Amino acid sequence: MGHDVLVVSEFQQRSVDEELMHLASAENRILLTEDKDFGWLTFARELKSPGVILFRFPASARRSLEGTVRWLMDNHADSLHGAFIVLQPGQVRIQRK
Numbered sequence: 001m002g003h004d005v006l007v008v009s010e011f012q013q014r015s016v017d018e019e020l021m022h023l024a025s026a027e028n029r030i031l032l033t034e035d036k037d038f039g040w041l042t043f044a045r046e047l048k049s050p051g052v053i054l055f056r057f058p059a060s061a062r063r064s065l066e067g068t069v070r071w072l073m074d075n076h077a078d079s080l081h082g083a084f085i086v087l088q089p090g091q092v093r094i095q096r097k
Helices: 017-026 037-043 059-080
Strands: 031-033 052-055 083-088 091-096
Touching (some): 017 031, 017 037, 037 052, 037 083, 059 083, 059 091
Parallel strands (some): 031 052, 052 083
Antiparallel strands (some): 083 091
16 A cells, blocks of 8 residues: 555564554554554553554454455555554544544
């Protein structure tokens, strides 16, 4: 889709969530994750980030993940920056921080 994507597992074995938030902020990248801890870092710790997309897809719905991400980008790209998004099968919640 023409987006510049950095995959953490391609450049480091283990990661620290807080360090990833700082990296995303420094590089102005929206963080895509399945780790609910990023919600805590965003709201309780109030760490800055250009945005977080939290995937909540059970194994039975994995096949629809790619299409759902494409739909999100096509329909909500302007709303993603600076937001915390929870993406589930058939549902998207966009919260401003």
